[in-house]
Amino acid sequence: xxxxxxxxxGQHANWAxxxxxxxxxxxxxxxxxxxxxxxxxxxxxxxxxxxxxxSFWPLVIGCITGAIAGDAISFWLGQRYxxxxxxxxxxxxxxxxxxxxxxxxxxxxxxxVFIGRFxxxxxxxxxxxxxxxxxxxxxxWVANVVSALIWAPVLLxxxxxxxxxxxxxxxxxxxxxxxxxxxxxxxxxxxxxxRKYHLRGRN
Numbered sequence: 001x002x003x004x005x006x007x008x009x010g011q012h013a014n015w016a017x018x019x020x021x022x023x024x025x026x027x028x029x030x031x032x033x034x035x036x037x038x039x040x041x042x043x044x045x046x047x048x049x050x051x052x053x054x055s056f057w058p059l060v061i062g063c064i065t066g067a068i069a070g071d072a073i074s075f076w077l078g079q080r081y082x083x084x085x086x087x088x089x090x091x092x093x094x095x096x097x098x099x100x101x102x103x104x105x106x107x108x109x110x111x112x113v114f115i116g117r118f119x120x121x122x123x124x125x126x127x128x129x130x131x132x133x134x135x136x137x138x139x140x141w142v143a144n145v146v147s148a149l150i151w152a153p154v155l156l157x158x159x160x161x162x163x164x165x166x167x168x169x170x171x172x173x174x175x176x177x178x179x180x181x182x183x184x185x186x187x188x189x190x191x192x193x194x195r196k197y198h199l200r201g202r203n
């Protein structure tokens with residue numbers, strides 16, 4: 001499915017923005033996030049930017065607005081229905097999702113909405129939990145918007161930077177793997193840092 005969607009975006013540039021909106025919305029909305037491989041597609045779509053197949057701004061605007069909308073609706077549902085959320089799918093069948101979300105929210109407080117944006121398993125749950133916990137709306141919206149403004153470019157740039165680096169070296173086939181390896185190392189360091197941070201928090 002990822003391959004087909006990426007191919008479709010590459011061939012239909014006019015649909016890139018709306019598709020990115022739908023994907024990032026689904027990835028951020030608590031009840032749809034399990035079905036949307038939005039992160040993978042966003043990274044892959046970035047590779048179309050350097051060649052001019054896709055424009056950066058429609059992609060990033062679609063991603064940002066979709067992410068903001070997904071979190072906002074999750075937050076509203078949490079405010080509106082409170083603990084009743086735990087009685088409906090998927091949280092009825094997987095109560096550990098809300099348990100982890102509440103634990104994360106209690107540990108990080110108001111910062112949890114911002115931090116949670118960058119953690120796949122928590123991205124869609126934390127705004128819902130924030131609503132249930134009656135987080136002040138103004139504080140939520142600041143964290144929601146600022147995190148989306150950072151999250152979307154961060155996911156689009158790796159694919160674009162890989163192609164740009166390969167072309168700048170004028171030996172695309174020989175050096176593409178070097179660029180990809182450098183990005184992989186950077187991602188690995190980021191994952192290591194995140195795990196160390198969480199371990200320190202548990203301790």
